[in-house]
Amino acid sequence: MITLENITKTFQTKKQTAVTALNGVSLTVEKGEIYGVIGYSGAGKSTLIRCVNLLEPPTSGQVKIDGVDLTGLSKEALRNVRQKIGMIFQGFNLLKTATVYQNIAIPLKLTGVKEADIDARVKKYLKIVSLEDKHNVYPNQLSGGQKQRVAIARALSHEPEILLSDEATSALDPDTTDQILALLHKINQELGITILLITHEMHVIQQICDRVAVMENGDIVEQGKVIDVYTNPKHLTTQRFVDSIFPSQIPASIIKDLEQQGPIIDLTFVGDAADRPSLSVISKKFAIETNILSGNIVQLKEQPFGKLRAHIKGAASETNQAIDYLKNQGVQVSEVKSIDSIY
Ligand SMILES: Nc1ncnc2c1ncn2[C@@H]1O[C@H](COP(=O)(O)OP(=O)(O)OP(=O)(O)O)[C@@H](O)[C@H]1O
Helix, strand or coil: CEEEEEEEEEEECCCCCEEEEEEEEEEEECCCCEEEEEECCCCCHHHHHHHHCCCCCCCEEEEEECCEEHHHCCHHHHHHHHCCEEEEECCCCCCCCCCHHHHHHHHHHHCCCCHHHHHHHHHHHHHHCCCCCCCCCCHHHCCHHHHHHHHHHHHHCCCCCEEEEECCCCCCCHHHHHHHHHHHHHHHHHHCCEEEEEECCHHHHHHHCCEEEEEECCEEEEEEEHHHHHHCCCCHHHHHHHHCCCCCCCCHHHHHHHHCCCCEEEEEEEHHHHHCCHHHHHHHHCCEEEEEEEEEEEECCCCEEEEEEEEEEECHHHHHHHHHHHHHCCCEEEECCCCCCCC
């Protein structure tokens, strides 16, 4: 378990001005979960994740791994605890002049793993990342996704309990990103490794994370289970992130015209409700016409989650009954009152 307690980090710059990157952040990552931290550029994500293994020592606060505060440890004790923590990076950080095999074997040698074990570990973890045929290849002969696989195998070869992922998919195309996310999910499930990742992409959060924290200006402004944060985002920044999955803006003039003929509603579906043809059902059941204006369904780790913006045309009594019917079916419904409400 990772526990960050009231972490602050202030950088002194050359101009003598201090930059506060972390403002007193507290966070708990349970054993075996995948925890995502999302935020825009400059929010403090990199600083936060680098504080977990003291790559960046916090200015104040405690970093506990399984209850042990790393900030109070001797160099040697810290080195031992760090063995439990692997890390992968956006830029892969591979040795260009070493083969794939050597990229994994050399750090093992440096940390004192016995010669006989090194070969077995390299082979085992290259197999797990599906690169057993690339032992003798150099990094510049690999694609970005393959390079990240080598970096993952290198991190795993130290047999950590925790894997820190610093924007590991940010340099990759969408398909390769999905493959790396699937690999991280497999590692979590099959090896039981706890994963803490930082990202600026909602896609990464929804694909593999159990819980999420949203960062802004060195603070965590919202955190919770992914499904709860997606369906009921409270902070404006979280709402912006969730809205970014439903990128459809309807011209104000069209909204204005439609409003004259009946309500415009936002429907939020979770789980089974996302699979049901709710709008077509209410069109049949009530004397109304429905028209989908925009929407999307995304697959979260555990269940589907969808949002639709629709127009209902009909007499007020019928549209009200239709809305009540939807609510009874487990669909969240909210009326769009103003033209500047977008997603
Ligand atoms: N070594 C440093 N010296 C001075 N300021 C720093 C240093 N590292 C980070 N900062 C500042 O701390 C703040 C948080 O930076 P950080 O890199 O942690 O954010 P981030 O959310 O990871 O953003 P990005 O995704 O752009 O890297 C920024 O204002 C940044 O300029």
